[in-house]
Amino acid sequence: MVTIVKLGGSVLTDKTRLFSFQEAVASRLAAEIRQAGGIPPGDVPVIVYGTGTFGKAYARHYSRPERSTADWRIFQLTTAAIRRLGEEVSRVLHDEGVPHCLIPANALFCQRQGRLGWHGPGPLARLLECGVAPVLCGDVLAEERGCFRIVSSDDIIPFLSEVMPVGPCVFVTDVDGVLDRHGALIAEIGQADAPLASVGGQDDITGAMDAKVVAARLAARNGAAAVIVNGRVPGRLRAALRGGPVVGTRVTGPRAVAPVTGGPRQDTPATAGSQSAPFPVTTDALS
Ligand SMILES: Nc1ncnc2c1ncn2[C@@H]1O[C@H](COP(=O)(O)OP(=O)(O)OP(=O)(O)O)[C@@H](O)[C@H]1O
Ligand SMILES: [Mg+2]
Numbered sequence: 001m002v003t004i005v006k007l008g009g010s011v012l013t014d015k016t017r018l019f020s021f022q023e024a025v026a027s028r029l030a031a032e033i034r035q036a037g038g039i040p041p042g043d044v045p046v047i048v049y050g051t052g053t054f055g056k057a058y059a060r061h062y063s064r065p066e067r068s069t070a071d072w073r074i075f076q077l078t079t080a081a082i083r084r085l086g087e088e089v090s091r092v093l094h095d096e097g098v099p100h101c102l103i104p105a106n107a108l109f110c111q112r113q114g115r116l117g118w119h120g121p122g123p124l125a126r127l128l129e130c131g132v133a134p135v136l137c138g139d140v141l142a143e144e145r146g147c148f149r150i151v152s153s154d155d156i157i158p159f160l161s162e163v164m165p166v167g168p169c170v171f172v173t174d175v176d177g178v179l180d181r182h183g184a185l186i187a188e189i190g191q192a193d194a195p196l197a198s199v200g201g202q203d204d205i206t207g208a209m210d211a212k213v214v215a216a217r218l219a220a221r222n223g224a225a226a227v228i229v230n231g232r233v234p235g236r237l238r239a240a241l242r243g244g245p246v247v248g249t250r251v252t253g254p255r256a257v258a259p260v261t262g263g264p265r266q267d268t269p270a271t272a273g274s275q276s277a278p279f280p281v282t283t284d285a286l287s
Contacts, residue, residue, distance in 0.1 A: 001167035002128065003045040003241065004157055004224070005033060009052025009138070010174035011231035012089065018053050019081065021088040029172065029231055030096035033133075036241035044133035045241075046124065046160065047093075047100065050153040050206075051138045054085040059205040066114070067150040067205060068143070075148035078140045079104065086137055099132045105139030109156070111149055116159045124164075138206060152206035158218030169224035170240045171212055172231035177249030178209060188250045191217060216251035226251040 007029060014020040033045065058081070061074045069075060086102045093100045109118045127134045138153030160166060178186045178196060189196075196213050207214075216226040229236040229248035239246040 001165050002160070003043065004160060004166055004169045004219075005045045005047050005237070005241070006153060006157055006169075006171045007047060007049045007089070008171065008173040008231065009050030009055065009085075009153070011172060012049060012085065013052030013054060015053060015174075018057050019084070020053065021085065023088070023092065025232065026089060027092045027096060028234060029237055030092045030098055032235070032238035033093075033241070034097050036238050044099065044128065044131055046128070046134050046136065047089075048136045048153045048156050049086065049089050049138075051082050051085060054081040055138055055150075056205060057081060062150060062205060064205065068114075069140075069148050070146045072148065075140050075142065079106075082137055082139055086135065089135065093133070093135070100135050101127055101132050102135045102137075105137060105141055105151055105156075108136065109139075109141060109151060109159075111141045111143045111151060114143075114149060116151060116155060118159070118163070121163065150205065152211060154206065154211050154215040157215050157224075158222070161219040161222035161224045166219060166222065166224040168241060168243060169216070169219050169226045170237060171216060171226070171228040172237050173209075173212065173228060174230065174232055175209075176230045176233075176247055177228045178213060185247070186249050188252060189213060189217070190252050191221065191254050213251065220251045220253040223253060 011029070012022055012026050014022055033047070055078060058074055058078045061071065062069050083104065090100065090102055103123055108123060109116060111117065124134050136156055138156070139151055140148050141151050143149045154171070157169060161169070176185050178189060180186055196210050198208065198210050212228060216228060220226045225243070227240050227246065227248050227250045229240050229246055231237055233247070236246055236248065240248060
């Protein structure tokens with residue numbers, strides 16, 4: 001079972017200043033990943049970082065809702081900025097003792113008409129086997145000649161939950177979780193709950209909290225234990241990774257169907273399929 005940590009660009013960077021890395025926060029989050037256990041020996045998480053002001057600095061150059069550009073220079077500028085943030089994240093992970101390896105999205109993923117797929121599990125599987133945390137990111141994928149399209153860090157997570165068995169899946173962001181329209185924290189969101197009414201961030205090209213809830217729901221449907229927590233508050237990421245009680249929003253999968261007396265036990269498709277499936281399950285989700 002793989003653990004995923006999504007480090008939001010909202011906590012890694014300062015939303016009010018371009019290209020500003022929040023080193024102290026990032027270092028603490030890296031330490032919490034290490035303290036959560038498993039390093040070394042044993043399991044390491046897949047870490048996915050959001051791009052905050054590094055990636056979103058170029059957002060206006062991408063068409064909406066396609067989130068694409070025909071200009072390779074914009075592609076290049078965006079991926080270079082995202083890589084710079086990756087180097088910063090890598091430095092703090094190193095300093096805090098988390099073995100890891102950065103993987104640019106184009107090395108692993110591909111997209112056709114905006115549908116995410118990958119070139120296969122190879123690098124991810126090998127790094128995890130070796131106890132090295134793969135570090136992925138929201139990025140821009142070269143889709144075809146003259147088409148470069150954003151893939152958000154949140155969108156990568158449901159994809160991973162389709163192709164590997166994901167257990168804990170922690171979305172670290174800059175608010176306590178999903179807030180209702182009065183600003184109160186929603187402790188749990190199920191599959192059937194009404195779609196979220198955004199309370200800010202509507203102009204965010206990668207969808208802010210709405211997109212995160214959609215991603216968390218899809219991951220939960222595939223069996224992941226999804227939770228959204230505030231990375232600005234010390235200890236919450238660590239608590240979420242340890243699976244204990246934590247302030248945040250849990251996003252739950254479909255409820256298991258109660259056993260029918262006298263008949264065979266019925267599981268939901270999600271629990272029946274993904275939990276027991278070996279990794280890799282799918283080598284090319286585009287096929
Ligand atoms: N109902 C809501 N509850 C909580 N936050 C909300 C809600 N609706 C919109 N938001 C906004 O969503 C933001 C979090 O999403 P945002 O995309 O900014 O962070 P992130 O995903 O951690 O960063 P990145 O996209 O760079 O990885 C909050 O800061 C808030 O402004
Ligand atoms: Mg976001």
